[in-house]
Amino acid sequence: VDVDAFDEVMAALDPAVAVLTVAVDGERSGCLVGFHSQSSIEPRCHSVWISKANHTYDLALVADFVAVHALTRADHDLAELFGSLTGDEVDKFSRCEWAASAYGPPLLARCPNRLLLRRRAVLDYGGDHVGFVTDLVDAESGGPFEPLRLSHVGDLEPGHHAGG
Ligand SMILES: Cc1cc2nc3c(=O)[nH]c(=O)nc-3n(C[C@H](O)[C@H](O)[C@H](O)COP(=O)(O)O)c2cc1C
Numbered sequence: 001v002d003v004d005a006f007d008e009v010m011a012a013l014d015p016a017v018a019v020l021t022v023a024v025d026g027e028r029s030g031c032l033v034g035f036h037s038q039s040s041i042e043p044r045c046h047s048v049w050i051s052k053a054n055h056t057y058d059l060a061l062v063a064d065f066v067a068v069h070a071l072t073r074a075d076h077d078l079a080e081l082f083g084s085l086t087g088d089e090v091d092k093f094s095r096c097e098w099a100a101s102a103y104g105p106p107l108l109a110r111c112p113n114r115l116l117l118r119r120r121a122v123l124d125y126g127g128d129h130v131g132f133v134t135d136l137v138d139a140e141s142g143g144p145f146e147p148l149r150l151s152h153v154g155d156l157e158p159g160h161h162a163g164g
Contacts, residue, residue: 016147019069019082020048021098021105022059028093028106031056031159032083034150035129036068044136046117049129051162055087060132065103065118069111071148078110079153086159103137112142128162 015037021030035049048068050057060066071079081092097109103116116138123131 011150014149014151016149017071017079017083017153019071019078019108019111020050020056020060020066021069021108022056022063022066023100023104023106024059024063027059028091029056029059029087030082030092030106031087032079032153032156033068039133045120045133046115046136047131047133048117049131051129051160053128053160053162055160057130060119061122061130063104063119065101065105065116065137066132066134067101067105067107068115068117069108070113070145071111072113072145073148073152075110075148076153078108079148080156083153084156084159088160112140113145115139 015034017032017034018036019030020033031054033048037047039045039047046068050060078096081095085092093106098106099109101107101116107114115136117134118137119132120135121133123133
């Protein structure tokens with residue numbers, strides 16, 4: 001398999017990155033995700049793939065709800081906080097503004113474009129990431145914005161490396 005060609009195609013697609021947050025029994029977690037996409041129109045579903053290596057994974061497995069926050073070009077620092085640090089070592093939520101939501105996941109104050117999602121299915125097909133298929137519970141839009149994309153965060157080193 002030509003993985004370099006695969007990587008080239010994926011890089012050219014340049015997906016928008018987002019921050020997924022979750023909370024269980026007062027413990028909070030969140031990570032940067034590039035693997036996420038709408039996955040149904042009716043009903044509205046969104047799927048997110050989380051690395052088994054992440055602190056966020058353990059909480060996402062047991063939480064009913066997660067929040068996905070779209071990032072803008074002004075949010076590189078948030079991408080760094082959630083993508084380059086791990087909840088195994090730091091409390092990311094002591095380093096950013098957030099508010100608790102009625103459903104549980106912390107909501108990032110800086111990110112008005114966000115989805116509140118309920119877990120519908122978990123897909124573990126043996127890879128290093130696990131798919132979380134979710135139903136839309138609520139969405140908020142702050143108006144038009146320029147998304148932060150993978151190509152804008154190429155300088156970031158992931159807090160956890162997936163896939164060995
Ligand atoms: C550009 C970029 C994209 C990433 N995409 C994903 C992703 O789609 N899924 C995932 O689980 N981790 C992804 N990560 C890795 C996590 O965000 C990172 O390892 C984070 O530090 C994990 O935090 P945690 O251990 O507190 O959950 C990405 C990291 C970067 C820098």
